[in-house]
Amino acid sequence: MNFTASKQPENCLLGPESDSQRTLYPYVTGTSVVALKYKDGILMAADMGGSYGSTLRYKSVERMKPIGKHSLLGASGEISDFQEILKYLDELILYDNMWDDGNSLGPKEVHNYLTRVMYNRRNKFNPLWNSLVLGGVKKGEKYLGTVSMIGVNFEDNHVATGFGNHLARPILRQEWHENLSFEDGVKLLEKCMRVLLYRDRSAINKLQIAKITEEGMTISPPYSLKTYWEFSAFENPTQGAVGSW
Template identity: 80%
Template sequence: MDKLQKFGSSNAQGVEMSRYPYVTGTSVIALKYKDGVIMACDTGASYGSTLRYKSVERIKAVGKHSLIGASGEFSDFQEILRYLDELTLSDHMWDDGNSLGPKEVHSYLTRVMYNRRNKFDPLWNSLVLGGVKKGPKGEEKYLGMVNMIGTHFEENHIATGFGNHLAIPILRAEWCEDMTFEEAVKLVEKCLLVLLYRDRSSINKFQIAKITTEGATIYPPYSLKTHWGFAAFENPSKGAVGSW
């Protein structure tokens, strides 16, 4: 069998390809609000099905105008952050009074992810990129996503991983463009609680970040009040088809 025919073998240069993710983070929730963009996720990272690390930060600032959050393989996210450090340093060295905005960073990430996909050596992440930058039309809020095969889009609210199934319906029903920061936090926390109840990889330790024209703020991790007394939790097999 040709070396490149089997996914997960070495490429022509002998470089080991990504076989599958090892240490992974789960959903990232992000949405636009009145003054900027808010982003949130938990701080857990799983080794296979084992919740191995509980203080992993998966939201980082990029340059002056952007935030990035990642689901998926954490070491690949660290590699992406290294790429972004080089990008922002190169941009700063031009010293032309301008700096990369979230739209430019998102475009760069789509090229990186698609390039690695075409080498059959993907970065196993779904990335959320949000930010605010003043442009010709005034303050411009931006929120976009790109996944491991280079598929990308821009949206008013985004959820990756399990959140793509459970949080998006909540965001579609309750999000509005002129939300205050407090209202945005309340909506994000509602999504995080649903994911905590239903996603085994999620933990009750969350981190929220926001970015406005004044810059990025990443808040310390905290926990949410939970309630596990629901009937479906007390007797999950009741009414199930088949034997358990």
């Protein structure tokens, strides 16, 4: 599955830049990515929906990918731009491997590279329309960071993109702790994804959870969460709302 960025309309007055391609509007997009540190490494979750505008057109879009030996990347936003970023990273990892010096790029280096790429494209008024989450483990050190489409970046014990930044982060702030087991970390991520499923129209009930530790990384097969839709607020959402139909 390959998505192509939209083209600018041709205009002879634009000069030599007229044939360049830019994602002027995000066409096929993915929603939130949520990630956290746990006792042994990093856990990351994302659903597999790809929205064409407001239509959930694609149901099997993988938005988490391994990067080199030590890193895992998750992305929300424009899928074609995410594929472009993966091309950049493939070239970076290949170039690093060609040195054959026994060393390899860790998650901190990959995250720093992504912050420069996103900020550089923003300065060219040709941004990559994504919010990225980069996590990994190298030499026993856990790393988790995020970068936005304009290059804003930070590290934290838990991060989220899209609606997850508003709906999942409060849950994570309240329930996350440093010694989370793998099972408790998965339950916490599933709780966040369930809230997002209830509240985010672009989320679907088909998700993957990935983990990365010193031993390696694993991305789960897609699966569905158990949900409950009989809450009174779901049955009559406009009851008591002033001015509603």
